[in-house]
Structures are given as C-alpha cells and as structure tokens.
Amino acid sequence: MALNALEQEALAEIDLESTRPFRLADHLGLVRAVSVVAVISLWEYFGRDVNPLFLSYPSAIARAFVQLLGAGQFMQQARGSLEVYLAGLSAALVVGIVLGLLMGRYRLAEYLLDPFVYALDATPRVALIPILLLWFGLGAPAKIAVVFLSGVFPVLMNTFSGVRTVSAGLVEVGRAYGAREGKIFTKIIVPASLPFIMAGVRLAVGRALIGIITAEMFAAVTGLGALLVRYSSALATDKFFVPVIFLALLGVILTRAVELLEKRFAPWKETERAL
Amino acid sequence: MPAADERIIAELGLRRERARSVCDYPNAIRAFSVICFLIVWEIYGRRVDPLLLTYPTAVVQAAWSLIKSGELPRQMLESLTTLAVAFGASVVLGVGFGLVMGRSRVVSAALEPHINALYATPQVALTPLLMMWFGLGFTVKAVVIFLFAFFPILINTASGVRNVSSSTIEVGRAYMASRRQILLKVVFPAAVPFIMAGIRLAIGRAIVGMVVAELFTAITGLGAMLTLYGNLFETAKMFVIVIVLGILGVVLVRATQTLERRMARWKETERAIE
Numbered sequence: 087m088a089l090n091a092l093e094q095e096a097l098a099e100i101d102l103e104s105t106r107p108f109r110l111a112d113h114l115g116l117v118r119a120v121s122v123v124a125v126i127s128l129w130e131y132f133g134r135d136v137n138p139l140f141l142s143y144p145s146a147i148a149r150a151f152v153q154l155l156g157a158g159q160f161m162q163q164a165r166g167s168l169e170v171y172l173a174g175l176s177a178a179l180v181v182g183i184v185l186g187l188l189m190g191r192y193r194l195a196e197y198l199l200d201p202f203v204y205a206l207d208a209t210p211r212v213a214l215i216p217i218l219l220l221w222f223g224l225g226a227p228a229k230i231a232v233v234f235l236s237g238v239f240p241v242l243m244n245t246f247s248g249v250r251t252v253s254a255g256l257v258e259v260g261r262a263y264g265a266r267e268g269k270i271f272t273k274i275i276v277p278a279s280l281p282f283i284m285a286g287v288r289l290a291v292g293r294a295l296i297g298i299i300t301a302e303m304f305a306a307v308t309g310l311g312a313l314l315v316r317y318s319s320a321l322a323t324d325k326f327f328v329p330v331i332f333l334a335l336l337g338v339i340l341t342r343a344v345e346l347l348e349k350r351f352a353p354w355k356e357t358e359r360a361l
Numbered sequence: 362m363p364a365a366d367e368r369i370i371a372e373l374g375l376r377r378e379r380a381r382s383v384c385d386y387p388n389a390i391r392a393f394s395v396i397c398f399l400i401v402w403e404i405y406g407r408r409v410d411p412l413l414l415t416y417p418t419a420v421v422q423a424a425w426s427l428i429k430s431g432e433l434p435r436q437m438l439e440s441l442t443t444l445a446v447a448f449g450a451s452v453v454l455g456v457g458f459g460l461v462m463g464r465s466r467v468v469s470a471a472l473e474p475h476i477n478a479l480y481a482t483p484q485v486a487l488t489p490l491l492m493m494w495f496g497l498g499f500t501v502k503a504v505v506i507f508l509f510a511f512f513p514i515l516i517n518t519a520s521g522v523r524n525v526s527s528s529t530i531e532v533g534r535a536y537m538a539s540r541r542q543i544l545l546k547v548v549f550p551a552a553v554p555f556i557m558a559g560i561r562l563a564i565g566r567a568i569v570g571m572v573v574a575e576l577f578t579a580i581t582g583l584g585a586m587l588t589l590y591g592n593l594f595e596t597a598k599m600f601v602i603v604i605v606l607g608i609l610g611v612v613l614v615r616a617t618q619t620l621e622r623r624m625a626r627w628k629e630t631e632r633a634i635e
Contacts, residue, residue, distance in 0.1 A: 110467045111466050111467055114466060114467070114470040115470075117467055117470040117471050118470050118471070118473060118474050120471075121470070121471040121472070121474060121475070122474045122475075125475060139493075140493065140494060193387070194390065197387045197390035197391050197394070198390060198391075198394045199394070200387075200391055200394075201391050201394060201395050202394075202395075202398070204611075205607060206607075208607045208608075208610040208611040208614070209603055209604075209606055209607035209610060210565075210568050210569045210572045210606055210610060211569075212569055212572050212573050212576065213572045213584070213587060213602070213603050213606045214603060215576070216576070216587045216588060216590075216591035216599060217591070217596070217599050217600070217603065219591070220413065220591055220594070220596065220599075221413060221414075295483060296483045296485055296569075299483050299485050299486055300485045300573060303485065303486075303488070303489070303577070304576060304577070311486075314486055314489055315489055317489075318489030318490060318492070318493060319489075321493070323490070323493075326489070326490060329486065330482055330486045330487065330490075331482075333482060333483055333486050334478060334481045334482040334483075335481075337481050337482070337483065338481045
C-alpha cells in the first residue's frame with residue numbers, strides 16, 4: 087500500500103504495531119525458517135547416533151559435497167549426464183514441436199500418427215529402458231533415446247493442443263490477406279500456440295530429467311545416476327546425498343529457467359477466452 | 362458427417378458443400394496406419410536377429426504362453442496389490458495432510474520447504490537409499506510408490522482447499538458450524554474436484570513408481586519380469602510386458618477420469634467475482 091506522508095504520520099502516532107497481539111500467521115517467513123533450521127538440527131543431532139551406513143547427517147553431507155566437487159570425478163560425470171540430457175531434450179523439443187504442429191494443422195497427419203502417440207504415451211517410459219538398453223547398449227545412444235522418449239510426448243501433445251486451440255478466425259484473416267501456408271504457420275499458428283508449447287517444454291524438462299536418472303541408474307556405468315548406485319552399493323551414505331541434492335537443485339533451476347523463458351516468449355497467453 | 366445428415370441431404374437433393382475427402386473417416390485412417398505398421402514390423406522383424414527385435418506374431422505367441430503358464434497373471438496380481446495398497450495410503454495421507462495444510466497457513470508454511478525439497482528431488486534418485494533401509498521386499502516397493510503418488514495429491518488438495526471461496530465458508534460460520542463441521546461438510550466437498558485432479562495425476566506417477574521399484578529390486582512383479590527377460594534376451598516377452606503396462610496405464614487413467622467426472626460435477630468451471 088502506498089501511503090502518503092500524512093497517513094504515515096498518523097499511523098506512527100497511533101502506533102498500531104505494538105497493540106496487535108503476536109500471531110504466528112503474520113510471520114510466515116519466520117515459521118518457514120524455523121522449520122528448516124529445526125529439521126536440519128534434529129537431523130544433525132540424531133543422525134550422528136545412527137549407524138553411518140544407514141543415514142548420514144548434514145555436516146557430513148556438506149563435507150562430502152565439498153570434497154566431491156573439488157575432486158573432479160563428480161563434475162565429470164555430471165557434465166556427461168548433462169550433455170546426454172541436453173542432446174536428448176533438444177531432439178525431443180524439435181521433433182515434438184514439428185510433429186505437434188503437423189498433427190494439429192493437418193487432420194491426416196493426426197489420424198495417421200494418433201494411435202502410436204497415444205500408445206507410447208500410455209506406457210511408462212521407464213518400462214522401455216530395458217528394451218532400449220538391449221538395442222543400443224549401455225552407452226550414450228540408449229540414454230539419449232530414453233531422454234528423447236521421456237521428453238517428446240509432453241511437448242508433442244501440448245503443441246498439438248495449442249495448434250488446435252488457435253482460433254479459426256485468426257487463420258481466416260491470414261487467408262483473407264492471401265497468405266500462403268508457410269506464412270500462416272510462421273506468423274499465425276506458431277505465435278498463437280506458443281503458450282501451450284512453452285507449457286509442454288516445462289513439463290518435458292522435468293520428465294526428461296527423470297528419464298536420464300532412471301536410465302543411468304539402471305545401466306549404472308557413467309553419469310550421475312551411476313554415481314548414485316555406486317555410492318549406495320558402497321554404503322557411502324554421505325556421498326550418496328551429494329548427487330541427490332545436486333539433482334534437486336538442477337531440477338529447480340531448469341524449471342525456473344523455463345518459467346522465465348515462458349514469461350518472456352509467451353506473455354500473450356490467453357488467460358480467459360472471450361466469446 | 363453423421364448418417365442422419367447424410368440421409369437428409371440425399372433426400373433433399375442438395376449438393377455436398379465440400380468434396381469428400383479421406384479425412385472424413387478418422388478411424389479408417391487410424392486402423393490403416395496401425396495395420397501398415399504391424400505389417401512392416403512383421404516383415405522387417407523376421408529378418409533381424411531375433412535377439413534384438415521380434416515381430417508381432419512372436420509377441421502374440423509369447424503373450425499366449427505367458428498367460429497359459431500363469432506367470433503373467435501371478436506377477437500382475439503381485440504388482441497390482443502393491444500398487445493398490447501404496448496408492449490407497451498415499452490418497453489417505455495426501456488428502457489428510459492436504460486438508461490441514463490448506464486450512465492453516467502456519468502449518469503450510471512450516472511444512473512447505475520440506476515438501477518442495479522432496480518434490481524437487483527426482484524420487485527415482487531416492488530409490489537406492491530406500492532399498493538400503495527397507496530391503497528388497499514388499500515394503501520398499503510400497504514406499505517408492507507412495508512417494509511417487511503422495512506429492513501431487515498433497516499439493517492439489519492443499520490448492521483445492523485454499524481455493525474454496527470464502528463466502529461458502531462464511532455461510533457455514535453464519536450457521537454456527539463448528540470447525541470440524543466446516544472442514545468436513547463445506548471445505549472437503551468443495552475441494553473434491555481438485556483432489557480428483559490430483560489423484561488423476563498421481564495414478565500415472567504411481568504406475569511409473571511401481572515399474573521403477575520393480576526394475577531395481579527385480580524380484581517379483583511386472584518390472585522384475587522386464588529385467589529378467591531383458592537379461593535373457595527374450596525380446597518377445599519383454600514386449601508383452603510393455604504392452605500390458607501400457608494397457609494398465611490407459612485403463613487406470615481412464616477409470617480415474619470417469620470417477621473424476623462423476624465426483625466433480627460441481628466443479629467451478631469459471632469463478633464469478635468473489
């Protein structure tokens with residue numbers, strides 16, 4: 087609330103702050119902070135007593151974090167994972183958007199590809215991991231395939247949905263001005279469906295991350311997932327939490343990045359449809 | 362165009378407004394597409410090394426043999442019981458906690474940081490830790506499925522509770538309803554559409570959780586069969602399991618959607634000005 091000088095002076099005189107009783111609901115930030123600190127302290131206190139094979143505690147985890155980040159092997163594996171992830175994700179975005187646009191615009195494409203898209207979408211992609219590993223071996227191609235399959239469906243289906251929602255009036259205006267198919271696509275359909283595409287990208291980023299982790303944990307050769315399996319097999323619980331925390335942070339950063347992109351590229355989101 | 366319209370147009374002798382196009386028969390096109398795919402797969406699949414790729418007839422044979430031997434029904438029952446128990450627990454706890462979190466800002470603020478942290482971690486990554494704590498049996502699978510399904514339900518329930526229009530609650534208060542009555546008779550029914558949406562999201566994730574848990578613990582269940590047959594290079598049987606999982610996914614999500622439609626009839630599709 088913007089208060090002018092007179093109102094501020096009046097408030098200062100009345101001195102409302104001191105007359106209100108302390109209500110917890112007014113200090114939510116404090117509640118959050120206390121909650122986090124309390125849990126970490128309890129974890130630290132009780133974690134030290136537990137057998138270190140089963141549970142580690144925050145200070146040990148922090149120590150392992152510093153140690154692993156400096157040692158180089160962790161960052162190497164992380165970089166490997168990220169490369170595969172980005173490769174698979176970009177392929178998924180390109181194919182998903184192109185196919186979504188085609189399927190949305192041309193009924194024939196939709197009916198031809200429809201059954202396969204819905205069939206593959208219904209199968210949990212993690213169930214395809216053993217087959218993909220069988221076909222592509224334990225290396226990068228299999229993981230790229232898993233990331234691709236995990237990420238392509240949200241993008242495809244959201245793009246499809248977005249293209250379908252483009253109001254026919256817009257396309258008709260384009261036709262009335264004699265625009266050819268290519269121009270209609272680039273200047274009308276793509277910008278109008280951009281909010282949906284960005285929503286699909288946001289979903290795909292999360293699912294692709296789950297895909298790469300599961301694939302790496304299953305193949306257990308290289309990458310962050312493999313480190314997870316290796317540290318847990320060696321019962322090095324403190325080191326185990328380092329990739330977990332790293333992945334959580336990565337997930338949050340990626341989702342935030344996409345949200346920012348969404349806000350920048352699709353500010354004309356139709357929040358409500360008029361008649 | 363529907364048959365009745367076609368008949369009327371024929372009777373009146375009107376001309377068709379646009380030419381007949383192949384797009385008028387979507388199901389025919391879909392069927393054609395699937396059949397072409399199956400034929401190509403059959404021809405190509407027979408020529409490739411049988412360890413890597415199978416073909417549709419082999420998959421059908423493998424399915425038949427798995428059903429006859431009782432292996433498939435047994436493992437399916439195993440998987441489904443674990444899924445049912447864990448999903449039920451996650452619904453009960455998720456809705457319960459969600460109601461409390463939605464109603465009380467303090468509780469919500471206290472629990473939020475931890476829930477967001479756990480939700481942000483890919484639950485897959487926690488599986489080795491859970492395997493260490495709970496061993497390899499029913500418990501670890503149930504816990505994994507629970508973790509996968511719990512958060513969407515919790516977050517959606519809390520969101521639904523927060524979205525209950527305050528005028529509805531005020532009516533309750535005006536009629537001197539107690540806190541418990543408001544919670545059970547006003548807030549909970551109003552939040553049901555959101556809860557059902559959360560359950561719909563959660564069931565898909567629960568199936569993924571089930572497959573993940575079984576892939577890694579690899580003793581019983583459909584996912585375990587996947588790992589086993591993968592190691593044995595029995596590609597046909599692997600395809601059978603993948604198809605079964607796909608069908609399971611479709612059936613469960615459709616069932617939840619029908620339930621959602623029935624239970625959320627009073628969903629507010631647009632909010633009037635509060």
